Amino acid sequence: SDRVPPGSLGLPVIGQSLSFLWAMRANTADRWIAERAKRYGPISKLSLFGKPAVFIHGQAANKFVFTSDDSIMNNHQTESIKMILGDRCLSELSGEDHKRVRSALASFLKPECLKLYIGEMEEEVRRHLEMHWNGKQNITVLPLMKTLTFNIICTLLFGVERGARRDKLVQYFQEILEGLWSIPINFPLTRFNRGLKASAKVQNILKDLVREKRVELESAASSHQGLITSLLNIRGEDNRELVSEDEIVHNIMLVMVAGHDTSAVLISFIVRLLANDPAIYAAVLKEQEEIKKSKPSGEFLTWQDLAKMKHTWRVAMETLRTIPPVFGGFRKTLKDIEYEGYLIPKGWQVFWVTSMTHMDNNIFQEPSKFDPYRFENQAPIPPYCYIPFGGGPRMCPGYEFARIETLVTVHYLVTQFNWKLCCNDNSIRRDPVPVPAQGLPIQIRPK
């Protein structure tokens, strides 16, 4: 036992979960983690969400987590995530299964495909602004951005039409999200219990959707060549579907969860930053106005236009560095592992976090300062140090998708609206994604 890392596993099942979740909600989780690192050093043991874990940090630790072989360490979600999202989603699969499903997903999310989506994405943004911003004086940004990014994914990836079905999905996904980082004890009215119930309802809706897409595919009537159709199209020699119905349903849920809240949070914090920092706002506005002026009125943005939005993307990158939407994640050891002279027993969780390298002043000078120019002027960032999208074979496949929707949305916001914050409180809480105070209420004026 003296070979396992220092630290304590705390109370059975509960471990340090409550104190960690409390710190997340109070936005002191970065400090909670940093204090742990200071107290125990590069590796320590704890117990989170019902299972023993080790927390490791720093560039070498990130590399170890992101590149370790599937035979040593597997991707692993907490019990609550696994039970709510399902055990056949990409984040639970490994080896050949992971490669098979990931490549189907990635073929949809690669730039060559996304180039074709820009127009559709832009239509969603225009429709959103027309419905929720135009004619309004006061709005709350985060819930609206969640609506927007959810609609973009529903339309572009899954071809779920507007209406009652989409509205139900929005509501259930909110409950799913709230249950993901919870203690997996299934008592009535707990977040976990509500998440499980919402998950069962969503799975039924999605199964119907998959069957509809299958019928459309078989009758060649499919107008939307979305992700579901593509997954249904992966066939073996005997024309048998190679991606099971459960795999399709669980992965739709994963993409909805992984893809909509994260981007909504990123765009919301950019909106807050632009209101708070006139110099950065002026530089972003100049870049976007130049692009707007170079085009006939009403024409859609092109891939080339997006490539010109360099400064806007640097602002987004710095936002992701300082307020990463994903706090961290878990892997699970498949055998006893030696790390830094310690033993990590088989079956334990390995916990990594983004903030430890993002806020390390050996990697980013003056890490607390918001400085988008660091991505222009600074020497290249060492590998595995800037990790808002993770790294290695499991690095976020939605990176380009998120980049495009962020740039398109910011383009429309800064060229069509002026805004100011209605709430001076710059605090955030994590739930588990960062949430600005009161969801970021703002006062808007059309330009």
Ligand code: HEM
């Ligand atoms: C700002 C937006 C986003 C951020 C910060 C983000 C971040 C991340 C992170 C940190 C991971 C985990 C990597 C790991 O465990 O090594 C991840 C995984 C994933 N993300 Fe994203 N993501 C974003 C947007 C999206 C979008 C838009 C989609 C889909 C359209 C998406 C789909 C996924 C999927 C499917 C995975 C699991 C990959 C795997 O296990 O192989 N993400 N993302």
